[in-house]
Amino acid sequence: MITNCAPCPRCGKLVSVNNLSSISDTLNNMLRKLRIECTLCGQTELLRGNFDDHINQECPNVRVSCPAMNNKCPWIGQRNDLKNHISTCVFHQPPLVVAEIAAATKLSTKDLLSKQPISFEEKSYYEECKEYYHITGKPLISIAEEVFDNNIELKSSSLKIGIDEECNQFDLQSFLTQFCNKLHINIDDIVVKQIQVGSSILEAEIPDKLGSNDKQLRLKMIYQSITDKLQEEFGKMKIFFLFMGPIKSLFKIQKYRTEIKLNPQYNRIYDRDYNYWEGPLHDGRDRGNKPYYCPIGWKRCSLYVTDKFYEKFKGWCICYHGTKFSNGLSILLSGLKPAGIKVYGDGIYATPSVNYASHPRYSEIMPIDSSHQKTFFKSGKYLQFILECRVHPNNIKQTDKETLSVKDGTTIDSNIKNEDIEWVIDDRNKTIVDFNDPDSSIICTGLLIRVTDNHPGLLPQSQWWFNSHLCDYKKCCALGIDLDSLEGQRQHENKCNIIYE
Ligand SMILES: [Zn+2]
Ligand SMILES: [Zn+2]
Ligand SMILES: [Zn+2]
Ligand SMILES: [Zn+2]
Structure with missing residues (x-):
């Protein structure tokens, strides 16, 4: 309220607003x-x-x-120049209020903008x-493992x-409205x-009126409907990104990603000289009495699995599962575990041989175009x-021979017989085995990458492909x-080299 006194323009007497009575509505309107x-x-x-609106807006x-x-941005200037300034302002971590509102009212972005600037880790993630x-x-879509854990x-x-x-x-x-329609929620x-800024990062919650079990169920349903x-x-x-689960566990993954970037030794290169x-x-490590051979020619990116990894997966053996490019890329860039493996027939197939998993029937070969090339x-x-996986030996239903019609006398992997190169893993009657499910019979612990300067079919270790089923369909x-x-x-004996750095 204005309390200053001012002289009346007609009589010169000092008056304060409090001394005045308001005019009629009619006069006011005029x-x-x-x-x-x-x-x-x-x-x-x-x-x-x-006029106030004119001045204020x-x-x-x-x-x-x-x-x-x-x-702490010190800039003051004409409104005219503000847009220009904002486009270069280094302090401009958008402002305003954090509000928790019931979704029934009209939602507006500006009411929900967070004043917490987004962290460097989060942003680069x-x-x-x-x-x-x-x-x-x-x-990129992922769900936290807690969602699957009923305990x-x-x-x-x-x-x-x-x-x-x-x-x-x-x-x-x-x-x-669009988002909920599409998910039928x-x-x-x-x-x-x-809402955090940069790009728009939207954080929404399943309301507390739902119990823990209902929330888990709700998230699982959403996840499965995608x-x-x-x-x-x-x-x-x-x-560009969708995460489901407790925000805390997303932070954990983000933190782990940053650590890996700062400590590249977590990632391993497997070859002579490395x-x-x-x-x-x-x-001395217990890998369920199955031998672990060097996955030569591959680079491993580790994934965050659980805080007590060795304790939990003591006695589990290492195996591999070839994967599609988009699946591998999503893991590589986000550090999130892959969504899951579809079950075909009577189980999940994995192999103890990285060379067997590298066949294009299992591991997609992706030409890298120049625009991706530059970035990573x-x-x-x-x-x-x-995918580098772990499976408990009790979950291996049987070992089987290769299923790529490999000609007799062809060696796929000098360490492993063609007769024992496939493992059929118990799917526990699920149609999709989810790596995020702690009860899963197989978990994913790392991502193996092979980048080459020519087609990997020209590598010496790939020559068995040409004695097996191979097509370009x-x-x-x-x-x-x-x-x-x-x-x-191949006829021209063109060479192919693996690129590690
Ligand atoms: Zn007067
Ligand atoms: Zn004006
Ligand atoms: Zn500024
Ligand atoms: Zn084929």
């Missing part, structure tokens, strides 16, 4: 309709009643401070997730959604907690991913080149 001119910008014909010549003032989105057109009480269950759009252009209400089922097609639709909505051994490894694969031309063998041109290069 005054509001008076046309006036703004002396700052010269605009005429302004309604007097709208429009007048280009009013002096304003930067919205990042609270983050999302940048990597975005790479995946730009390459595949789909969001853990879910205190909070969040959805964290990354949208590749500037916050100030982001229409929250229409986004959420009610918009009241989630409560928006906050089909390939839905992923593409999410991609079109510019969603980590190398011949025959079974004797390091440097001078490579082709790339393959294999993409749904069967993801060869990444047509078979004739690969055969041609």
Whole structure:
């Protein structure tokens, strides 16, 4: 309230606002309709009643401070120049309030903007997730392992959604409506907690009125309803990242990613001159009495599995499972575990031989185009991913011979007989075996990568492919080149080298 005194323009007496009585509504309305001119910008014909709005929101010549003032940005200037300033302002970690609102009211982005600036770790993490989105057109999707563990009480269950759009252009209400429609959930089922900036990172919660079990169930249902097609639709909505579970466990993964980046020794290169051994490894570790041979030619990226890894997986043996490019890339960039392996027939197939898993029937061969090349694969031309897994020996239902019609007398792996090269793992009657499920009979512990300067079919260790089934029909063998041109290069004895750095 204004309490200053001012002289009356007619009689000169000092009066305070408190001494005045208000005019009638009719008179007030007439005054509001008076046309006036703004002396700052010269605009005429302004309604007097709208003058405050003009000054507070429009007048280009009013002096304003930067919205990042609270983050110590000293800038003050004409509103005219503010947009320019913001585009270069280093303090501009968007401002305003964190609000928790019930989703029923009209949602607006600006009411939910968090004043917590996004951390460096988190930001660089999302940048990597975005790479995946730009390459595949789909969001990177993951769910925390706690969601599958009925022994853990879910205190909070969040959805964290990354949208590749500037916050100030982001229409929250229409986004959420679309998002919930696609997932067939009610918009009241989630409560928006906050929006962080950069790109828009939206954090929503399943409300507390639901018990822990219900929350878990709800998240599992959402997760299971996300089909390939839905992923593409999410991609079109510019969603580049979707995480389900307690935010704490996302932070854990993000922290682990940063640590790996700072400590590249967590990642291993397996070859002569790097980590190398011949025959079974004797390091005193219990791997379920199955020999562990050096996966020569592959580089391993470790994944965060659990805090007490060795304790929990003591006695589990190492095996491999070839995987699609997009699956491997999502793991590589996010450090998140893959969604799961589809079960075909009577079990899950894995192999103790990395060389067997490298066949294009199992591990997709991806030509690296120049735009991806620059970002992470440097001078490579082709790339393959294999999942490094662990399985408890009791879960191996049987060992089997190879299933690629390998000709007699052909060696796939000098350490392992062709007759014992496939393991059939108990799927416990599930159609998808999820690596995030702690009760899963197989878990994923690392990602193996092989980057080469030419087609990997030209490597000496791949020559058995040509004595086995091999085709270039993409749904069967993801060869990444047509078979004739690969055969041609073999005739010319073209060479291929593995690139490690
Ligand atoms: Zn007077
Ligand atoms: Zn003005
Ligand atoms: Zn500023
Ligand atoms: Zn084939």
